[in-house]
Amino acid sequence: MDANLPQPRTVVITGAGGGVGRATARAFAARGDRVALLGRGEKGLAGAAAEVRAAGGEALTVPVDVASHEAVEEAAERVETELGPIDVWVNNAFAGVFAPFTEIGPDEFRRVTEVTYLGYVNGTRAALRRMVPRDRGTVVQVGSALAYRGIPLQSAYCGAKHAIQGWNESVRCELLHAGSKVRTTMVQLPAVNTPQFDWALSRMPGRARPVAPVYQPEVAARAVVHAAGHPGRREYRVGASTVATLLANALAPGLLDRYLARTMYEAQQDPGEPPAGHADEPAPSNLWAPVDGALGRDFGAHGRFDATSHALYADTVLLRHPAALAAGALAAAAAAATALRRRR
Numbered sequence: 001m002d003a004n005l006p007q008p009r010t011v012v013i014t015g016a017g018g019g020v021g022r023a024t025a026r027a028f029a030a031r032g033d034r035v036a037l038l039g040r041g042e043k044g045l046a047g048a049a050a051e052v053r054a055a056g057g058e059a060l061t062v063p064v065d066v067a068s069h070e071a072v073e074e075a076a077e078r079v080e081t082e083l084g085p086i087d088v089w090v091n092n093a094f095a096g097v098f099a100p101f102t103e104i105g106p107d108e109f110r111r112v113t114e115v116t117y118l119g120y121v122n123g124t125r126a127a128l129r130r131m132v133p134r135d136r137g138t139v140v141q142v143g144s145a146l147a148y149r150g151i152p153l154q155s156a157y158c159g160a161k162h163a164i165q166g167w168n169e170s171v172r173c174e175l176l177h178a179g180s181k182v183r184t185t186m187v188q189l190p191a192v193n194t195p196q197f198d199w200a201l202s203r204m205p206g207r208a209r210p211v212a213p214v215y216q217p218e219v220a221a222r223a224v225v226h227a228a229g230h231p232g233r234r235e236y237r238v239g240a241s242t243v244a245t246l247l248a249n250a251l252a253p254g255l256l257d258r259y260l261a262r263t264m265y266e267a268q269q270d271p272g273e274p275p276a277g278h279a280d281e282p283a284p285s286n287l288w289a290p291v292d293g294a295l296g297r298d299f300g301a302h303g304r305f306d307a308t309s310h311a312l313y314a315d316t317v318l319l320r321h322p323a324a325l326a327a328g329a330l331a332a333a334a335a336a337a338t339a340l341r342r343r344r
Contacts, residue, residue, distance in 0.1 A: 015093030017044025019194030029057025041292030066119030206269030
C-alpha cells in the first residue's frame with residue numbers, strides 16, 4: 001500500500017442501515033476501511049454494504065439489536081473474527097418518540113432508553129473489552145445538542161442523550177486515570193436530514209420534521225470520521241446552531257425554557273401536513289421492529305428535506321480550529337441572547 005494513503009482500519013458502526021450511520025459508513029469506506037455495519041433492518045444493511053463496497057471499503061453486515069448486551073458482545077466477536085481487531089467503534093443507533101411525556105407509555109419510554117442509552121453502553125463495553133488490553137482504539141459517541149438542552153415532545157430521547165453525556169464523561173475520566181491510550185470522544189450534532197422523521201413513533205397532529213437549520217447526513221459523517229482520527233478532544237460540536245443552543249442554555253436556561261415552550265411544538269411539525277398513514281393504518285414506527293425489514297424498503301441516508309438542508313458549512317474551521325470555534329460561539333451566543341430578550 002502507498003505509504004501516503006491512510007492505513008485501513010476495522011470500524012464498527014451501530015445504526016448503520018440509514019441516516020447518519022449510513023453516511024458515516026460511506027465516509028469510512030472512502031478511506032479504504034473495513035466497515036462492520038450493525039443494525040436491525042435487512043434492507044438498510046444490505047444497501048449500506050453495497051455503498052461501502054462501491055466506495056472502496058470492505059463491508060460486513062451484522063444484524064443486531066443494540067439493546068441486548070449479549071447480542072452486541074456476539075457481534076463484536078464476529079467482527080474481530082472476520083475483519084480483524086476493532087480500531088474504531090461508532091455508537092449511533094437510537095430510537096425516539098415524538099409526543100408529550102404524558103402520552104408516552106412506560107414500555108415505550110423504556111424501549112427508547114434501552115436502545116438509545118444502553119445501546120451506547122453495550123457497544124462501548126464490547127469495544128473496551130477488546131481495546132483496553134491492546135491499549136489502543138477509539139470509541140466515538142454520536143451525540144446531539146439535545147444531550148445538553150432538552151426540548152418538548154422528545155423527552156425520552158433527550159433523557160437518553162443526557163444520560164450518555166454523563167456516563168461517557170465518567171468513562172473518559174477512568175481511561176485517563178488508568179493512563180490508557182484508548183480514547184472516547186463525542187460528536188454533538190445539529191438537526192440532520194435523515195429518515196427518522198418518517199419512521200419514529202409520533203403522536204403529534206402534524207408530520208414530524210427536524211428543527212431548522214437542517215444539515216445533510218454527510219456533514220455529520222465528516223465530523224465523525226474526523227473525530228475518530230483526532231480523539232484527543234473530548235467533544236466536537238457541529239454546526240453554529242448547536243453551538244448557539246448550548247451557549248444560550250448556559251447563559252439563560254430559564255429564558256430558553258420559555259422560548260422553547262412557545263416555539264418547539266410548531267417547529268417540529270410540518271404545517272398542514274398530517275402524519276404518514278391514517279387512522280386505519282398508522283404510520284410505520286421502528287420502535288419495536290425495523291421498518292426496513294424483509295417486507296419493508298431501504299430508506300437510505302437522506303430524509304425528505306433535501307431541498308432545505310445544508311450540505312456544506314465551515315466544518316473544517318469549527319472542527320479543527322478551536323480558537324475560531326470559540327469566537328464564532330461567542331458571536332452566536334450573543335445573537336441568541338438578543339433574540340431571546342426580544343421575544344420575551
